[in-house]
Amino acid sequence: MSAGWFRRRFLPGEPLPAPRPPGPRASPVPYQRPRFLRGSCSSPGAAEASRRPDSRPVRSPARGRALPWNAGYAEIINAEKSEFNEDQAACGKLCIRRCEFGAEEEWLTLCPEEFLTGHYWALFDGHGGPAAAILAANTLHSCLRRQLEAVVEGLVATRPPMHLSGRCICPSDPQFVEEKGIKAEDLVIGALESAFQECDEVIGRELEASGQVGGCTALVAVSLQGKLYVANAGDSRAILVRRDEIRPLSSEFTPETERQRIQQLAFVYPELLAGEFTRLEFPRRLKGDDLGQKVLFRDHHMRGWSYKRVDKSDLKYPLIHGQGRQARLLGTLAVSRGLGDHQLRVLDTNIQLKPFLLSVPQVTVLDVDQLELQEDDVVVMATDGLWDVLSNEQVAWLVRSFLPGNQEDPHRFLKLAQMLIHSTQGKEDGLTGEGQVSYDDVSVFVIPLHSQGQDSNGP
Amino acid sequence: MSAGWFRRRFLPGEPLPAPRPPGPRASPVPYQRPRFLRGSCSSPGAAEASRRPDSRPVRSPARGRALPWNAGYAEIINAEKSEFNEDQAACGKLCIRRCEFGAEEEWLTLCPEEFLTGHYWALFDGHGGPAAAILAANTLHSCLRRQLEAVVEGLVATRPPMHLSGRCICPSDPQFVEEKGIKAEDLVIGALESAFQECDEVIGRELEASGQVGGCTALVAVSLQGKLYVANAGDSRAILVRRDEIRPLSSEFTPETERQRIQQLAFVYPELLAGEFTRLEFPRRLKGDDLGQKVLFRDHHMRGWSYKRVDKSDLKYPLIHGQGRQARLLGTLAVSRGLGDHQLRVLDTNIQLKPFLLSVPQVTVLDVDQLELQEDDVVVMATDGLWDVLSNEQVAWLVRSFLPGNQEDPHRFLKLAQMLIHSTQGKEDGLTGEGQVSYDDVSVFVIPLHSQGQDSNGP
Numbered sequence: 021m022s023a024g025w026f027r028r029r030f031l032p033g034e035p036l037p038a039p040r041p042p043g044p045r046a047s048p049v050p051y052q053r054p055r056f057l058r059g060s061c062s063s064p065g066a067a068e069a070s071r072r073p074d075s076r077p078v079r080s081p082a083r084g085r086a087l088p089w090n091a092g093y094a095e096i097i098n099a100e101k102s103e104f105n106e107d108q109a110a111c112g113k114l115c116i117r118r119c120e121f122g123a124e125e126e127w128l129t130l131c132p133e134e135f136l137t138g139h140y141w142a143l144f145d146g147h148g149g150p151a152a153a154i155l156a157a158n159t160l161h162s163c164l165r166r167q168l169e170a171v172v173e174g175l176v177a178t179r180p181p182m183h184l185s186g187r188c189i190c191p192s193d194p195q196f197v198e199e200k201g202i203k204a205e206d207l208v209i210g211a212l213e214s215a216f217q218e219c220d221e222v223i224g225r226e227l228e229a230s231g232q233v234g235g236c237t238a239l240v241a242v243s244l245q246g247k248l249y250v251a252n253a254g255d256s257r258a259i260l261v262r263r264d265e266i267r268p269l270s271s272e273f274t275p276e277t278e279r280q281r282i283q284q285l286a287f288v289y290p291e292l293l294a295g296e297f298t299r300l301e302f303p304r305r306l307k308g309d310d311l312g313q314k315v316l317f318r319d320h321h322m323r324g325w326s327y328k329r330v331d332k333s334d335l336k337y338p339l340i341h342g343q344g345r346q347a348r349l350l351g352t353l354a355v356s357r358g359l360g361d362h363q364l365r366v367l368d369t370n371i372q373l374k375p376f377l378l379s380v381p382q383v384t385v386l387d388v389d390q391l392e393l394q395e396d397d398v399v400v401m402a403t404d405g406l407w408d409v410l411s412n413e414q415v416a417w418l419v420r421s422f423l424p425g426n427q428e429d430p431h432r433f434l435k436l437a438q439m440l441i442h443s444t445q446g447k448e449d450g451l452t453g454e455g456q457v458s459y460d461d462v463s464v465f466v467i468p469l470h471s472q473g474q475d476s477n478g479p
Numbered sequence: 480m481s482a483g484w485f486r487r488r489f490l491p492g493e494p495l496p497a498p499r500p501p502g503p504r505a506s507p508v509p510y511q512r513p514r515f516l517r518g519s520c521s522s523p524g525a526a527e528a529s530r531r532p533d534s535r536p537v538r539s540p541a542r543g544r545a546l547p548w549n550a551g552y553a554e555i556i557n558a559e560k561s562e563f564n565e566d567q568a569a570c571g572k573l574c575i576r577r578c579e580f581g582a583e584e585e586w587l588t589l590c591p592e593e594f595l596t597g598h599y600w601a602l603f604d605g606h607g608g609p610a611a612a613i614l615a616a617n618t619l620h621s622c623l624r625r626q627l628e629a630v631v632e633g634l635v636a637t638r639p640p641m642h643l644s645g646r647c648i649c650p651s652d653p654q655f656v657e658e659k660g661i662k663a664e665d666l667v668i669g670a671l672e673s674a675f676q677e678c679d680e681v682i683g684r685e686l687e688a689s690g691q692v693g694g695c696t697a698l699v700a701v702s703l704q705g706k707l708y709v710a711n712a713g714d715s716r717a718i719l720v721r722r723d724e725i726r727p728l729s730s731e732f733t734p735e736t737e738r739q740r741i742q743q744l745a746f747v748y749p750e751l752l753a754g755e756f757t758r759l760e761f762p763r764r765l766k767g768d769d770l771g772q773k774v775l776f777r778d779h780h781m782r783g784w785s786y787k788r789v790d791k792s793d794l795k796y797p798l799i800h801g802q803g804r805q806a807r808l809l810g811t812l813a814v815s816r817g818l819g820d821h822q823l824r825v826l827d828t829n830i831q832l833k834p835f836l837l838s839v840p841q842v843t844v845l846d847v848d849q850l851e852l853q854e855d856d857v858v859v860m861a862t863d864g865l866w867d868v869l870s871n872e873q874v875a876w877l878v879r880s881f882l883p884g885n886q887e888d889p890h891r892f893l894k895l896a897q898m899l900i901h902s903t904q905g906k907e908d909g910l911t912g913e914g915q916v917s918y919d920d921v922s923v924f925v926i927p928l929h930s931q932g933q934d935s936n937g938p
Contacts, residue, residue, distance in 0.1 A: 171786060174775075182762055184773035184786045189766075196762040199802050202775060202784050209783025217780075288747055303641055303655040307648075314643035316633075316661060321676075321839045324668025325661050327630060327643045343658050380780045 106146035106236075107403055107461040108153035110161055114138040114242065116168045116175075136172060138244035140164070141465050143256050145403040146236040147353070152360030153236035155223045160238065160359075163218040167211035168244075174207045175245070205247055209383045212240065212251040216359065220379035224362040235353075235361030238381065239270065239401055241467065246389035248399065248469070251381035253357035258401040260386060260469075261416045263394055268412065269384050272404075273357035275340040275349040282349065282356060282376050283320035286339055294371050297350060298336040300328075306335050345408065349376055357381070388469055396423040398433070399467040402440070405460035409444045418443060419466075437464040565605035565695075566862055566920040567612035569620060573597040573701065575627045575634075595631060597703035599623070600924050602715050604862040605695040606812070611819030612695035614682045619697065619818075622677040626670035627703075633666045634704070664706055668842045671699065671710040675818065679838035683821040694812075694820030697840065698729065698860055700926065705848035707858065707928070710840035712816035717860040719845060719928075720875045722853055727871065728843050731863075732816035734799040734808040741808065741815060741835050742779035745798055753830050756809060757795040759787075765794050804867060808835055816840070847928055855882040857892070858926040861899070864919035868903045877902060878925075896923040 116136040140161050146153030174180030180202055182193035190196075216238060227233060237254020250258045252270035260267040275282060279301065286292055286299040293299065301318040314327040317334075328334075342348055349356055350366050350373055357378045364373040391397070400415055410418075418440060426432040444458035575595040599620050605612030633639030639661055641652035649655075675697060686692060696713020709717045711729035719726040734741060738760065745751055745758040752758065760777040773786040776793075787793075801807050808815060809825050809832055816837045823832040850856070859874055869877075877899060885891040903917035 167785075174786075180775060180784065182775055183769075189768045189772065190763065193763070197775065200762045202762065206784040210777075210781055210785035211783070213781050213783055214785060303659045303661065304649065304652070309648045310642075313648065316639060316641055316656065318669075321837075322669055322672050323842065324670070324672055325639065325665040326626075326669035326673060327633075378780075383782065 105461070106150050106153055107405075107463040108144040108146065108150065108157040108236070109142060109463055109465070110144075110157040111141040111465070112139070112161065114140045114161065114165060114168075114244070116165060116172055136168075136175065136245075138242055140240070140242050141401060141467060142238065142240045143401055143403055143463050143465065144236040144238050144359075145254060145256055145405075145461065145463070146234055147355075148234035148361070148364065149232065150234065151227060151230075151232040152223050152234040155226050156219060156236050156238055156359050159222050160215060160219040160240065163222070164211060164215035164240075164242070167215045167218070168208070171207045171211060175204050177204070180204060180207055204245065205249075205385055208242070208244060208247070208249055209385070212242070212249060212383050213380050216251065216253055216379050216381050220359045223360045227360065227362060233363050235358050235364065235377075237355055237358045237403070239403075240381070241269075241399060241401055241465070243388070243467075246387070248386040248388050249383055250386070250399075250401075251383045253359070253379060253381040254355045255404045256402065257404070257407050258399055259412050259415065260397070260399050261419045262391075262397045263420065266412050266416045267386075269386060269399065271382060273378070273382070274347060274354060275356050276343065276347040278356040278378075279318075279340055280320050280323075281378075282340060285376060287320050289375070292371070292375055293339065294369065296336060296366075296369060296371060297339045298334055299339050300334060301338060301340060302334070305338060305341065306330055308335070311335070349373065353377075391469070393470050395427065395468075395470050396420070397469045398423070398436075399465075399469060400440070401465040401467065403461060403463045405458045405462035406440060406444055406464060408460060409456050409458040410440070414443070415440060433466040433468055437466045440464050440466070564920070565609050565612055566864075566922040567603045567605065567609065567616040567695070568601060568922055568924070569603075569616040570598070570600040570924070571620065573599045573620065573624060573627075573703070575624060575631055595627075595634065595704075597701055599699070599701050600860060600926060601697065601699045602860055602862055602922050602924065603695040603697050603818075604713060604715060604864075604920065604922070605693055606814075607820070607823065608691065608693040610686060610689075610691040611682050611693040614685050615678060615695050615697055615818050618681050619674060619678040619699065622681070623670060623674035623699075623701070626674045626677070627667070630666045630670060634663050636663070639663060639666055663704065664708075664844055667701070667703060667706070667708055668844070671701070671708060671842050672839050675710065675712055675838050675840050679818045682819045686819065686821060692822050694817050694823065694836075696814055696817045696862070698862075699840070700728075700858060700860055700924070702847070705846070707845040707847050708842055709845070709858075709860075710842045712818070712838060712840040713814045714863045715861065716863070716866050717858055718871050718874065719856070719858050720878045721850075721856045722879065725871050725875045726845075728845060728858065730841060732837070732841070733806060733813060734815050735802065735806040737815040737837075738777075738799055739779050739782070740837075741799060744835060746779050748834070751830070751834055752798065753828065755795060755825075755828060755830060756798045757793055758798050759793060760797060760799060761793070764797060764800065765789055767794070770794070808832065812836075850928070852929050854886065854927075854929050855879070856928045857882070857895075858924075858928060859899070860924040860926065862920060862922045864917045864921035865899060865903055865923060867919060868915050868917040869899070873902070874899060892925040892927055896925045899923050899925070 114137060116138070142157065142160060144153040144156045144160075168175065171180070171184075173184065173186065177186075179194065179197050181188075182197050183189060188194065219238075237256055238252070239254065239256035239258060240249075240251045241258060242249040242251070248269075250269040252258070253273060255272040255274055256270070257272060258269040260269055271277065283299050283301070286297075290299070299320070303316050306315065310330045311332065312330060314329050316325050317328045318325055337351060340347060340349055341351060345354070348354060350371060352364070352366055353361070353373055356376065357380070359379055361377055362374055365371055366373070386399075396419070398419060400419065402415075406415070419436060422436050422439060423432060426435070429435065441462050441464055444462050573596060575597070601616065601619060603612040603615045603619075627634065630639070630643070632643065632645065636645075638653065638656050640647075641656055642648060647653065678697075696715055697711070698713065698715035698717060699708075699710045700717060701708045701710070707728075709728040711717070712732060714731040714733055715729070716731060717728040719728055730736070742758050742760070745756075749758070758779065762775050765774065769789045770791065771789060773788050775784050776787045777784055796810060799806060799808055800810060804813070807813060809830060811823070811825055812820070812832055815835065816839070818838055820836055821833055824830060825832070845858075855878070857878060859878065861874075865874070878895060881895050881898060882891060885894070888894065900921050900923055903921050
């Protein structure tokens with residue numbers, strides 16, 4: 021299997037900068053040797069040149085011959101947005117050890133062929149510095165592996181057993197599990213949810229210990245046992261692009277999309293706002309002249325709008341302010357889920373952001389084995405910098421324009437990822453129109469699906 | 480416009496019972512003369528015979544001639560489930576008075592032609608007695624009219640003004656409203672949300688004053704200004720059936736579908752469970768033998784499943800227990816949204832259900848004016864008794880089998896509603912297969928859409 025990844029932060033019209041030395045990226049976060057490979061390509065074609073510590077060949081289904089992973093450990097480019105690069109990524113093979121029934125606490129180390137294996141891709145878009153994103157890229161896959169290993173006997177059974185030991189205490193245990201509709205994929209979803217939370221705790225401890233700050237979004241795709249799991253906490257996005265279909269595989273979590281959850285929390289715990297913010301949403305920030313008037317507003321229980329008479333407390337700064345890309349939680353943060361931010365406070369106050377943030381991802385499952393896959397069916401994962409400028413349809417158009425004519429090119433997925441980035445700079449066919457250019461970090465994975473089902477060796 | 484409504488609780492194989500006198504239904508709830516008509520038909524053809532207090536003719540678009548509303552005040556049949564009938568319904572014309580800019584507190588009584596008019600249908604499925612359902616059928620439309628009248632100047636404007644007075648305090652007020660994407664339909668959604676809450680408060684006060692108990696679900700459809708709004712709090716359902724399309728217009732709110740919200744509340748306020756229940760979900764209730772074992776479970780933040788080691792507190796009765804139609808909140812209630820239940824407690828305890836129940840409906844909007852409507856396009860609204868036995872597809876099949884061949888029959892929508900009820904008794908073409916029969920109350924509205932857009936006289 022071959023996958024293309026490319027990330028870049030451009031200045032409009034600026035030429036591609038040369039790769040920078042790795043020093044500033046790893047420091048000052050304590051460097052942890054990743055168990056999984058982190059892959060990126062600093063320029064077109066760099067994939068071939070990248071180091072290959074993992075020598076196990078992976079079949080390239082589209083071309084029917086063995087190709088090495090183009091997932092070496094390469095430098096990540098940073099242009100201007102932050103001193104250190106705030107986007108980070110990780111990808112690699114996911115090897116889950118099997119545990120036998122009855123040997124609950126004792127792992128059997130099997131030879132690699134007997135591992136349950138999958139593949140893992142992750143994008144982390146940092147804010148307030150790169151520390152959280154780097155920690156997440158170094159940690160999350162380990163958390164996920166641990167969580168999956170803890171439930172592996174449920175993964176390899178037809179249905180997860182009621183008891184992890186496999187023993188039925190109540191004779192109708194299998195029936196209860198079946199009636200609840202619990203399947204192996206629910207254990208993977210649960211493992212992803214737990215892994216994100218565990219990773220968030222690790223990041224919290226590590227940042228506190230090293231006196232650093234910051235947070236990041238996390239978008240993860242895992243291919244396992246014929247299914248593709250997409251877990252998202254933040255405003256990155258993954259879509260499936262096929263010849264006749266564009267299917268969103270994630271939704272974004274921002275102060276706007278999670279308004280009701282956030283307002284509800286402030287309703288339950290008003291002390292979280294320390295009397296400085298109003299929980300209510302208004303079309304704009306209110307001012308003295310609005311006092312006594314009836315104005316449009318929404319509270320936590322409302323999807324629609326109504327009018328209320330303005331009193332003095334409504335003049336406070338709103339819990340969620342602005343709209344679209346400008347929407348901010350407590351005037352500070354543009355996302356409502358992610359990892360880190362344990363120390364983040366509203367400027368010049370003691371008001372914490374963390375209680376409003378969720379580290380739990382939303383997980384969607386794509387049943388790859390049930391799709392009649394074509395060679396050019398891909399999943400595109402990218403940080404918000406891409407989607408600010410390109411719509412799903414524009415990305416799909418680029419995919420469909422590029423792939424069919426380049427089927428012989430072993431690096432076509434990489435080149436497509438690169439082309440997508442270039443398009444955010446207005447360099448490709450004027451797709452973005454009217455000079456729309458992304459000024460944000462942009463990272464892209466293009467993942468071919470054609471043999472995801474066959475590629476994992478689960479039962 | 481003509482609509483068919485039918486409700487019935489059968490015993491399998493039992494003949495249609497004769498209508499019962501109205502006494503027990505109205506009593507002991509203090510009877511309130513409804514401002515709107517309550518419509519039902521006790522037997523096929525009864526629509527013609529029903530009283531017509533509203534003499535304003537409504538055009539029957541499908542047949543191009545004026546027909547009276549077949550929404551008289553008729554008797555509701557009750558067979559066996561409860562001493563008094565727990566399903567109630569209401570339908571009628573919704574007349575919203577306009578308020579002029581600047582005359583905020585003073586209503587102008589205009590002649591009927593200048594009213595903003597719509598249509599209203601509602602189904603209430605009661606539990607613990609009919610009291611709450613009767614109060615809701617007598618009250619909710621008044622709450623809704625009041626809420627709509629309070630925002631009517633926003634309804635008739637191109638965009639709702641920032642201020643109810645229509646004056647701009649900040650010159651860019653219209654721009655803020657536009658950027659937030661606030662439209663007239665958001666005010667209707669807000670009015671429906673507020674009306675349900677107001678009605679819930681009225682029911683709470685009335686039941687307490689009269690020493691009665693009970694609750695009900697509420698499913699409401701409102702046709703206004705070319706749109707159909709469907710507001711649902713409970714497990715009734717509305718679907719759109721067209722020649723080539725079946726579109727759900729509501730989703731059900733049960734302890735299962737709202738598991739995460741309910742568990743989250745118990746996580747935030749553990750005192751609500753009084754140490755008697757466990758917030759966690761397991762495939763079955765745990766027992767002593769499970770102690771110390773690792774079993775499947777889910778908590779509030781999890782959509783997937785994981786394993787946990789069972790401790791003593793996990794042996795308590797689960798907050799949500801059972802699956803599918805058997806799922807119960809606190810062992811008591813099968814729905815998680817609705818009106819009433821202010822006094823409802825877990826048997827032999829002081830544990831209240833109400834904190835876990837939402838009265839706020841979910842509202843979906845159908846842009847009727849944008850549909851290329853056919854004469855046989857209908858909305859089917861029904862209480863859970865129908866959907867327990869018939870799938871959306873089976874209902875659509877019956878609609879499509881019946882309507883095209885009966886276009887000349889002015890009572891065809893009524894007859895279709897009746898046929899749907901009969902189908903829950905296994906009397907129609909063996910649709911429900913294997914003797915599936917509904918033992919619950921069943922109420923059905925069949926609403927033709929063909930001229931909903933033209934029928935309201937809004938701007």
